[in-house]
Every structure is written in structure tokens, then in C-alpha cells.
Amino acid sequence: MESFSSINDIKNKISQWKSEGYSIGFVPTMGYLHDGHTSLIQRANNENDKVIVSIFVNPTQFGPNEDLDNYPRDLKRDTELCAENGADAIFNPSAREMYGDNPYAYVDINQLSSELCGTSRPGHFRGVCTVVLKLFNIMTPDRAYFGEKDAQQLAIIKKMVLDLNMPVQVIGCPIVREADGLAKSSRNTYLSSEHRKAAVVLSQSLALAKTSLKNGERDAEKILAIIGEKISSEPLAKVDYIQVVDLKSLKTVKSIKDDILVAIAVHFDKTRLIDNFSFKIKNN
């Protein structure tokens, strides 16, 4: 496995691979890899000749009061995990290499960016869209892999790729969870042992909602109440949002008739965790 920090160098490597007829799978990450990330790398490895993992803590998707400086980093361990799971190249640029002087151009999707996490993280998805589009233009991958934990991000990137005719296939991969059900996240390392135990309430509350939906409940208010009640049983949990939205438009749903996303964001002290599941009406 090779490591690159220069855009030109990785582009040259990709040109060489393409000229040899290899397909390219791409896994964009902010590093501090966990089993969720390695599941993406493994799947990319199964479906493509060459796999590139980017490790870039993108400053433009952090708000002024967010955790950019303290975001966990461990390049040595990330490099080992990439190699072990079948990556052929790591791309680990500096912010200066990625953005140069006075970057002005940006991509956004107002209709999807302002919902859910967009409410408490204004500008976040503009940062995500812009860096992902830049990375796609650099990597020109055949396929790109994203975790379903960041469900809104995945919906937005799929819509961006569709609307802007980007020549890449975006593939969402299932959430990977700890033994007790907590969705794997680089931010889990922020949790004290007490908060870590309490955080199991996220997946537990979603499990209750899913059972209710499977039993035929179609009133979104009832689903919200089930989740809200369960989370409020945990005194350390402070709800940011609990939402039932249309899976594509991300607009709030009252009566559940089409495929939905049930998404939650909950604070434990200073750490904000998210979780979700999608529920397909036709299959249930």
C-alpha cells in the first residue's frame, strides 16, 4: 500500500491504474478508523481492482463551536487498518493542499442541507458536499462507499451525484455496531465510561420504534413518542432531535405511507451522537 499527500501524485497513480484497465473504489474518511470504516474498505476491495482511502479531517464541515481541533487522529493506526483491510492507497492531504488560496467555489443542496443535523450544524453539509465533490474529481472513482450511520450525508451525496451528473456510483453500507448496539463512531472515544453505558439508549429507542412500525404503526407522532420516552428514561441523554422523515426528500412525515428514515441526535455531555434506521413500507 502507498501513501500520498499530494493531489498531483495520487492523480498520477490513478491515471496509471486507469490506463492499465483497473476499476477504482473510493472510501472517503476523516480518519480514526473503526469497524464501520473497515467494513467500507472491505466492500470496496471486493467490488473494485484498486481501493483508495482518503483520511482528511475537513475543516469546512466543522462549525465555529465544533470539535475540529480535538477531533481524534491516529494516522499510524489508520494506515495499518487500511493495509490490513485491502486498501491500495491512502490519500492524506493537508488542508492547504486541498483548498489552496482563497477557495470560493462551493456546492450545496439547500433543500436537504437545512433538515435534521443541518438545523444544529449550519454550513456543515455545504462543507461536506464541496469536499466530496473535490475528492470525486481527484479520484475519479467508479464507486464510492459511505456508511448509513450518516444517513443525511448519504442522502445528500446521492442527490448531489444525481443532480450534477457525476460519473460515480454511490454505495451506502450498513451501520456497524458495538456488542451492546451503539453505532460505531470516532466520536465514541469522547464518552466517559458512564456516558458510554448510557449511550446504549440510542439504539434501544430505535429498536422499540422499529418494532412498532413492524407491528403496523403508521402515525409518526406515535413513533416519536416511543423514542422520546425511552431516551428521557436516561438522565444523561439530552435530545437534539428525533425525526421521522421521507427517505429521499428528508421532509418531516406525519402519516407514514412511503419509505422513511427515523433519525435521532442526542448529546451526552459535550459529545453529540447520531443513529438512525430506514424503514421501507413496501417490504413490511
Place this chain on the structure above:
Amino acid sequence: MESFSSINDIKNKISQWKSEGYSIGFVPTMGYLHDGHTSLIQRANNENDKVIVSIFVNPTQFGPNEDLDNYPRDLKRDTELCAENGADAIFNPSAREMYGDNPYAYVDINQLSSELCGTSRPGHFRGVCTVVLKLFNIMTPDRAYFGEKDAQQLAIIKKMVLDLNMPVQVIGCPIVREADGLAKSSRNTYLSSEHRKAAVVLSQSLALAKTSLKNGERDAEKILAIIGEKISSEPLAKVDYIQVVDLKSLKTVKSIKDDILVAIAVHFDKTRLIDNFSFKIKNN
């Protein structure tokens, strides 16, 4: 020469060309081609194995009070001109084919979009950026050709390509003029014969400004006065803007120390015409 109206069909043709090792030159147009456009097609033909011309009157770059419905169209003549000047393919999609249902994603550059023509045409350059990025993603050209008449458009597209790491070379080509100096434009056909004669004042005023710059004038106010005085000598001309701006940032310049763009927009009845020249300090 082949004609395409389906995105999938032209993408298949381009894939075939690329697999055969051909380079692709791309000339995006809104049709009603004139000698300015054909000069772009000829240059693309000189520098690439295959040339694609898009003919698409993009609705999203017209304002609510602008001339979308009346914008001149002549596909038969355009097709002949493309063939005569060396194009290998025309891409002439419908608005529905280009945008589909509910297109939400967009690209913009606030810092460059709000200057010059952006003042009187809010939203125009967001429309231009978005459609050009879409077309680049569809065509995946090696090189794309734009006229220098639309100087702000050219500066914005170059910045977009740089900022977003788009794998295409953007090439600006000189303004082509009528015998009397009027810059060729599809909108010239709107002019009555009286206004057509009066419109020569645009290039004449710019010629005076250029002479003054060559003679060493470096005060932007003086340059503006020279142009303003000449245009006001023509009673049919109504100035939209006269500006001396930095060639890259498009910001207003007072004292001329770096390369500049001198740009004007003038109304003749309901027709708005633009013209410009760039002046490089180092070479003069």
C-alpha cells in the same frame, strides 16, 4: 457528425471514443451560432481528436424578466455550422433531460458572481456554474473552450475548475468582431438597424481606453471617464455598467498595478450588450 439529445447516448459515444484513445474537446453554447462560436469549434478541432458542441438554452441562467422565451434558436443552421467547422457530435438536450425532477444541488462562487453582470443578473452565474459543471461531468472533456467576450463567465469557470479540482483544461478564446468592431453575439440580431449602427460605440469606447492605458494612464477613474464620455456621445446607448476590475478577483481597481479587465454593459432599447478587453501590465 452525429446528434444526441439523450445524456446516456452521448455518454456511451464518449466512452467508446475514450476507449479508443481519443482526446475530447468541448464547446458549450446556447446555439444560434456565430463566428465567435465557430472560432471555438475550429480551435477545439485543432487541439483534440473529437469535438462535441452542446446547444442548450439553459433556463436556470435567465432571470424572471430576461429573454429566455425569445432567445434566438435555429438548430438546422447550427447543425450545419457545427459540421462545417469540424464538430464530431452535437448535444442538444431538453431542459427535462438536463435537470430531471426537482434538481436541488447547485454550484456557486459568491465572491465572483456578485460583481459586474451579477449585479443586474442575480442568480445568473449560479445557473452558469451549475450547468457547466453538469456538462463537464457528462462530457468528461480534456479541454473546454469559452469566448473571452463573456469575460466574467470565463473567470468564474476557471475559478470553479481550480477550486473544485475538475479534471479539464479551460481555454479562453479571443473575441470575434464584426467589420465595424461590434463583438459578435447572438443577441445582436435583436437590434434595429439604427441601434445596430449605434452599438459600434462599445468597441470604440474600449479602443480609446486601451490607447490611454498603452500611453501609461494608471488611474482607473480616468479610464472610466474616457469610456463614459464616448458612450454618452451616443444618445441611443444607456449604460448598465463600466468597470475596471482585477482580472482574477473581479474586484474594482482604483490604481492600476496588476492585470485588469475593462468591462462594459450597455442597453440599446431592450437589448443588453457586453464587451471588454483585458490589459496585462507586465506586457505593456
